[in-house]
Amino acid sequence: MIPTFTIDAFHRGRFHVMQPKGGGHRSGVDAMLLASLVASDKSISVADLGSGAGAAGLAVAARLAKARVQLIEKSPLMADYARKTLALPENAFLAGRVEVIEADVALSGKPRVAAGLRDEIHDHVIMNPPFNDAADRRTPDALKAEAHAMTEDLFEAWIRTAGAIMKPGGQLSLIARPQSIVEIIEACGRRFGGLEITALHPRPDESATRILVTAVKGSRARLTFRAPFFVHGMDGHAFSGFVDDLNNGRAAYPRLSPKRNRSEA
């Protein structure tokens, strides 16, 4: 019999995630790097938008003992995997601080609140929005406009929701492909400022494959391109030391600028 799911260890076995095998998005390093952007010793409330089986949100909860996390996932299948993930005995140490909300991140207004996404309750919102690699490989003209519009709508809707459920001065964190930078900046618009962007390059001489972005709700600070990350050194395939620490939950990657709320802006 072929297993339909796997149970994967993260943070060197500190927590586990049950996720479907084959088909659909499987969480890995992206989710761990995303989680590393949340840096706080306080009793914070964190929302993981489009959480899937919960890898990023659980990585926050695993590293930050005072963090409470909402996993927000539209797909009944993936929300079910998130619930099963929380029920794993290995995750008992954090399960009490994590809840699953089965809801569409793209909702707005009263339907959003009715779905359990309440206004201005979170200190941090993290997201690793889905993207369609297949659409990129098919050549442009036919699909391009459509795919582009889809992506634009996605970032607009997700970042709008992030702004709504976050406290003033709260931090948005996301990981995305470099090509999405325009949609992200436009969606941040006047909702978020003080963008800090870190490009992830597989190697020092290669183009970026991901960007890490943080922003602060209500900030008017200008954009910064932080020192880049190189995932691998020039020779060999091992993760560079700092990226390895982030991937394994041994370090956080805090913002350069402290959070600013409206009164400080």
Added chain:
Amino acid sequence: MIPTFTIDAFHRGRFHVMQPKGGGHRSGVDAMLLASLVASDKSISVADLGSGAGAAGLAVAARLAKARVQLIEKSPLMADYARKTLALPENAFLAGRVEVIEADVALSGKPRVAAGLRDEIHDHVIMNPPFNDAADRRTPDALKAEAHAMTEDLFEAWIRTAGAIMKPGGQLSLIARPQSIVEIIEACGRRFGGLEITALHPRPDESATRILVTAVKGSRARLTFRAPFFVHGMDGHAFSGFVDDLNNGRAAYPRLSPKRNRSEA
């Protein structure tokens, strides 16, 4: 008597630029890096928008023996320095391939053509648009909106002109501050695609202070963040080898993707 101008050597003395002393923008490394983005052995036509005394345009002409260059400068004072620069005996080897056009880059339509900026004649357009450091230092609220609008208008107007005077498939190259990324991307809009962005960091662990951007007229290719430049190594103040080569005209920094014109797009 205090001199009102200086004559500065570039490319280790290969050419010289006469520029006013104190007050106003003085050209240096930024202009040399901008010039390095033009890479072609063919008989190309290049426009340097807002050329000042001509440092970037002359750096192109000095390195590329077949390049013809138009220096386009609004300020009568700076255009005069550009003409004096061309008249320097040290610059005789390139002066025949360079002309000065005293015109406002922000012109459009018939006035632009009448000022000497003809449609679709250039293979390359380069620009190092002015920015106001003082405005950034003064704290926001009062000046912010105004300064922001100014910058936005500037990139929109300059990139519109670049698109107009460039052949289809021609290359736009610019150097700017990282904060200007949004205005640049928006101004490129549907005129230019295939943006390649290189962040310049003073040191590997510091945030970027400049971005180099190239784009191709009519391209629909997606954006790339190229491997970053570190101007200095972690220790000491000498330029890193490659940046030093670019600064001294010993190397070009060509695009990753070959130029695409409309028919290839």
